[in-house]
Amino acid sequence: MDRTERYLRAGLALYTAGEYHAAHDPWEHRWLELGADDAETGGADSPDRRLLQGLIQTAAAIHHARTGNWEGASGLAESARGYLGGLGATHRDVSLDPVRTFLATVAVTPEAAERDDPVAIDFDGTPVDAATEGFETVALCVEALVEEYDLDEATVGRAIEYGRADLDDGRASSPFVSLLVDLVGGGNRALVVKRLGDHVDRREHRESGVEGLFDVE
Template sequence: MERIRAGIALYNAGHYLAAHEPLEERWLEDPAGEREDCLQGLIQATAAVYKSKAGNRSGAAGLAESAVGYLNSCGEVDTGALSAWLDRLAADPDLGTHEEPPELRIDGEVVTVGDLRFPAAGTAARALAETRDDETVLAAVEYANADLEADNGTSPLVTLTLDYLRRDDPIVRQRLNEHVERRRMRDADVEGLF
């Protein structure tokens, strides 16, 4: 469920390309014949919205139409408004350029990136960093996960990774870079001892 929460939070934040990644990772965990239609629909829906925003009209329309067929079996994820919006997108592939898609809810609640905690926050930050080709943030997520495993929830890398996810602030990115560099130097110093 953590990957689904991460994907939906990214989608609700308007990071449609990044939202696709955690949803697809979760979908691929299941054997081919047992994959959930709902996840397939959400994956296609995020791609449809992304393509619409990028001006790929035919890709957006085709994915929107296909996604609707999968979104009927989404139990805890309320996809009714999204399905209606995707129907409109299939008919008007420019819809995404002038109208935002509806928010998604899990068990009636809108999930935002601000709601996420680790491990879902790490999954979301990693997906966002991958879409931005940001190797520093990818390393920060790994260090933050390691700190959490070591029971260090107050690590600056944990806090800054959450900040990176919640707001697009160059100062947060700079501080993450500084902490990652320090950690890399510390790791190199320890390696040099052996």
């Protein structure tokens, strides 16, 4: 999986979880990186960048519709159609025809984005679910949610470090990994962060107790 796909899938996992505003964060991060690359080579926007911009504006249209900003939702839906219009039926394995159909409706009837379930954005035929994603994709989702909900950045950051270390050591049943997936899935995020904090405290206490065992005075 290359860098663009990782950020793309992270945003799609957040979108699938109903986090339409947070979904823009990984997409925008990679969109900005690709823009710098395009500027260096003197080229126009790449198809990957157009895809990401179209998805960002799709999620923004849904967000505005759900806050009652019909004009903003309609304008963003029309703009998103423009970015996605020059791409094929799929790009980067993302199914775009259903998205374009949805956007055409929202551009004319923005209330539809609030009244109806938003279009599922499929990757290789199915929506992206954080529960079945790799850890690095989940970590990107979590980082976006930390900013979205002002979660305890230090605790979550340490949990990501410990989860990554556990996987490197072959501990697939790491509580850090399972709780970080739960954090993306929704529910009581304050409780999930508290549980992560408890595990972080225990791990740090255990590691600090081991550090001095072999010191020689």
